Amino acid sequence: MQKKEIKRKLNKMVVNSTPNVLDDVLAKCESENLLKKKEIKMKEKQKNRFLIPKLAGALVVIIVCIGGLVLFRNQNRVYDSIINFDVNPSIELKIDNDREVISAIALNDDGMKVLDNMDLDDVSLNVAVNAIIGSMLKNGYLTVSENSILVSVKNKDVDKANALKEEISNDISAILNASSINASILSQAYDDDANAQNLATENNISEGKARLISNIISSNITDSKGNLYTFDTLKDLSINELNLLVSSKNATVKDTQKTGEASSSSYITRDSARDIAINAAGVSLDNIRALEVELDADDGRLVYEVEFKSGDSEYDYEIDARSGEIIKKHVEIDDDYQTSSGNNSSSNSGNTSTNTPSTSRPNYDDDDDWDDRYDDDDDDDDWNDRYDDDDDDDDWDDRYDDDDHDDDDWDD
C-alpha cells in the first residue's frame, strides 16, 4: 500500500468513525449558560514578526537535536545519484532511486559545521536540501554578500542528472530568495568524470568543485599575466570567489550553468584598488598611464593586480581584494618611457610616446557593474514557509514508495 493510500484510508476511517457529540455539547451550553458574550482579548494579527523566531527555532531544532553526522548504516543500499553542495562548506549527499538520502557527508570542516548533528538518513531529497541550505544560512555561509553555491549532480543517466540539477537549483534559489538573497547558483550535471574524481581525492575537495575548477581552466580563463590558472591557485577559493573571478573576466565556464550573479559586496571595488595603489606609489591619478586593474587569485584569495606607469617608473601592485591590504609591490624603470616627450611632465597632450596612448582608457573606471549586484531587498520573511511547504510535498509526490531495501535498523 502506498503512503498516500495509507494516509487517505486512515483519514477516512477516523472521519467516518467520529461520533456526533454536538447535541450533547449544545445541551450542556444551554444548561450551564456557557454561550454568552465575553470580553474578547483578541489581538491584531502579528504574522511575520513571530514567524521568524519560531521557524528559525524549528530550524535550530533540526540542526541541534539529531545525532549522527556520517551515516554508515545503509552502506548496503545502492545509490542512484551523488549530489555535491559547495559554498565554502562542501557536502556530499547520496540518494537512492526513491530520492531518499542514503548518506550525507561533510567534505570539509565548514561542511561539518553545517551538518552538525543533523540526521538526514532516509529523509527525502527536498527535505534534506532544505535542511542543508537552511543550516548554511543559519551558520552564515550563505549571505547577501556570499551568495554563490555550486550544485553538482552525478548520475549514470545524464538526463536524470540534468533534471535533478534543475530541480535542486530551483529549490535553492527559492529558499534563498525568500531569505532576501539573490543567489548565484552554479550547477553541473554529469555521468562520470575520472579526472575530477582524481583531483578531488588528491586535493581533498569535492568532486563537484574539482570539476568546476578543471572546467574554468579548460575554458581558457587566464590570469592578469595572460596565463592559464593552475588548479592549485584556484582550489582554495570559495565558490563565490571563483564565481566573481570568472565574472570579472566576462567569461563563462564550460558545462556549467549559472543563474544570478556573484555578490562582490565583501570586496573593494576596482577604483578603490586603483586608488590604494596610486596613493602607495605617491603619484596622482592625473599622472598615470597604461592603467590596468584586474581581479586575480593568489594564494587562495582574491587580489587585484594593479599596473600603471607614471613618470619613468612602471608599478605593479597586488592588493587583497577583501581587505585592501597591499600584498606585493614591484617597481621598475619603464623602458619605453621617452624622456624627450616626457621632459615636461605637465603635459600628456601631444605625447609622442609610442605605446602609451591610453593615459585615460575610456572605460576602466566606469565598469563597475559587476560589483553592483548587491541587492539589498526588503524583508521577506517567509523562507521558512518554503521549508515547511516542502515537508508537505514530500508527503504527496512520493511515487516510488516501494520499499525494496531492507531497512533493518527500525528496532534499534
Next chain:
Amino acid sequence: MYSNIVVPYNYEYIKLSKNEIEDCLKDIAFGKKEAVKKLYELTSSQIYGFALSILKNIHEAEDVLHDVYIKIIENAHTYEENGKPMAWILTITKNLALMKLRKTKHHVDIDEIIEILPSKCEGDTIENKQLITAAFSYITDEERNILILHVIGGYKNHEIAKILDLPLSTVLSKYHRAIKKIKKFMSKEVN
C-alpha cells in the same frame, strides 16, 4: 448529522478553513450558537482522531471530544488570533486526553478500535484491519500521534512538533519511520 460529513482530504481545504476556524472562535466568544456547529463540522474529526491516537480507547476519545468543545466554548475569548487556531485546539485536545490518560480508570482497548474503524472505509476489510492494527499496535505511540496529525489535518512537521512538544527532527524521522513500518507490516501480512 455532522458525524457523516466527510472532510475533503486535501491541504488547500485545510489552509482555507484556518480563517473560518478563527472566525468561528470569534463568533463563539460572542455567544453565537451557529458558530459552535460550524466549528464542530470543521474540526470534530481532527479532535477525535488525535484523542483516539493518544488514548487508544473509543469511548474515552468520545468523552474528550465532548470536553474539548466545552473547553473551547469557555475559552474562545482567550484565543489570540495568530493564524493557528488548530494548534490551539489540538493543544487543548492533547491536554485533556493526557489528563484522561493519567486517570486510573483509563484502559487501552485496541480490539474495539480494530473492530469498528476498518468498516468505516471502502475496500478490503481485511486490509483495512491490518492497517488499523499496524497503526494502533505495531508502531509506537509517538509515531502514531505524529502520523495521525499528518493524516487528519495535513499538518506540517513544524506544527506537529509544536503541538506534540517534540523536536522537529524527531517528528521528521518518526513520521518517515511510521510510514515505513506500516508498509512493512502490511506487506508481511499479505505474504
